[in-house]
Amino acid sequence: MEYQISIIITARNYAKYLSEAIESCLNQTIKPKDIVYSDDYSTDNSLEIAGKYNITIVKHSSHVGVVEARNNGVKASKGNVLVHLDGDDTLPPNFLEKHLEVFDETTPFVYCAAQCFGAHSIFWDIPNWCERSLWTRNYVNTSAMIWKDKFYEAGGWKETCENTMWDWSLFLRLSRLGKPRKSSAILNYRQHDSSWSVSKEKESNDHFNSLRNSIRREEVTLTIGLVYSGRLPELMELWMDTLVDDISILNNKPELIILNNSEKSIIFAKNYNLYFSKIKVITGPKKFKFTTEVDRRNKVCTLLSDNYNRIIENASGDLIHFREDDIIPLDDSFKRIFDYITDSSIKFRHAVAGLYMNRNINYKKIIGGFYNTDVPKYTRDLDNVPDKKPFKIDFTGTGFLIFWKDTCPKFEPFIDGIQAHDWAWGMKLKKENKELWMIPEAVCKHYNDENNYVLPDLTNINPYNNFTKKEIRISNNKLIKKKII
Secondary structure, three states: OOOOEEEEEEEOOOHHHHHHHHHHHHOOOOOOOEEEEEEOOOOOOHHHHHOOOOOEEEEOOOOOOHHHHHHHHHHOOOOOEEEEEEOOOEOOOOHHHHHHOOOOOOOOEEEEEEEEEEOOOOEEOOOOHHHOOOOOOOOOOOOOEEEHHHHHHOOOOOOOOOOOOHHHHHHHHHHHHOOOEEEEEEEEEEEOOOOHHHHHHOOOHHHHHHHHHHHHHHHOOEEEEEEEOOOOHHHHHHHHHHHHHHHHHOOOOOEEEEEEOOOOOOOOOHHHHHHOOEEEEEEOOOOOOOOOHHHHHHHHHHHHHHHHHHHHHHOOOOEEEEEOOOEEEOOOHHHHHHHHHOOOOOOOOOEEEEEOEOOOOOOOOEOOEOOOOOOOOOOOOHHHOOOOOOEEEOEOOOOEEEEEOOOOOOOOOEEOOEEOHHHHHHHHHHHOOOOEEEEEEEEEEEEOOOOOEEOOOOOOOOOOOOOOOOOOEEEOOEEEOOOOO
16 A cells, blocks of 8 residues: 655644644655645744745634644645644654554554654653553553554544643554554654643643543443343343443443353343443354263363453453352442552552452352462451551452453453363463452442342441342351342
8 A cells, every 4th residue: 555644733822843843744754745734823923934945834813722633733734644744843854764664454552662853852751552551541642653543543642631632543543454563763742831741741640640540431331241140131221221230330331242151141231232332242162071079170171261262362352350140239339440550640450350259158269369478378268358458369250250351351261270261360360460440339249149249248347338238148157038029
């Protein structure tokens, strides 16, 4: 395919820098098809300066802001490839050439490092694409090389909830359309007193982290994965109603993928299309045969591992949330795990789980274990759950789990010969130096049948005010059963 590059320069009142920016575009070793200057209602002589060059000029009759000004610049461009440039920055002569070395039809955009000049002289190196998730924080500058059709498919430049971090918003959306690449090009990034990066350095870390969390939650998409066994069909209306209530906090409608391992058709989801971007049902494998109990357990773990991997492979969401068909979370439990995984004010969290019990009432254990050194020695007893504070674990079940798709591994059925797909997943995550967290306040009911369930009783160390008389408590190894009304 022929590369026809349009460079879009967008600025407001940058007359003293504009000639340098335009001439850096004209002096490229690979000439652009056109250069567009989009002027956001400058009150200095920017338009007069731009008029001296043989470039396309987009004028605005009022101050429209950087998002609209950039989008209008794209509309006026003639190429099929876009490179944006702020009016105070410049491009080295080989900038387009270096980008094109790694740019192809499979790449939605190519990005690069930046050399700061002006108020500060700092080299901003950035990771290769697979080295760090873009969801941790933005490392892609405005002057990435983008396919124009991908730019439009991603929605172009958009206003954000915080009226800032437009670059991050765009490149998060573009990253869903293929695998971006880093080039050896270097942007000349001018820093002066009015630079966004300089002004943000003066703000507190708490405020800056709050901005990032807002953008992350605004842009993130979610896939909910259910492996449906058909064991408790009477529970599924409550399961779906609870899920619909939970996802009401999301900015974007999630997709729901149901892998049906039962021998019946999925009918409980048919009335819920309005609440999801898509509901996709995948037919599971036929029933397997086994000869011994060990053979059965091996095949069950292999089946579940394959099921969860099929959901991951079909998922379009940035986050994946597994919720088993016999798990019903208490109010705000989903919000707690969603907020925790999208909050990187301390450190990026790769995976987060809620708290639920083994269904066997004589086996008083939470699902998950090998606690880190910040909590008491591992016993998986409820007495080891810290008071309200999230803590790291080495493994958990898939009952109430959320994780970033681009940073977490696929499932495997065994670990050291043990049939434990969930344990194997958690330990693989740890081997990759990634963390799995548990949220004690994200509590779930685990159902034995459609009327009875087990619920963690943490009242000795953390009285949960939202427990009700209807809920099952485990106390002194006795199960108090209450029927759902």
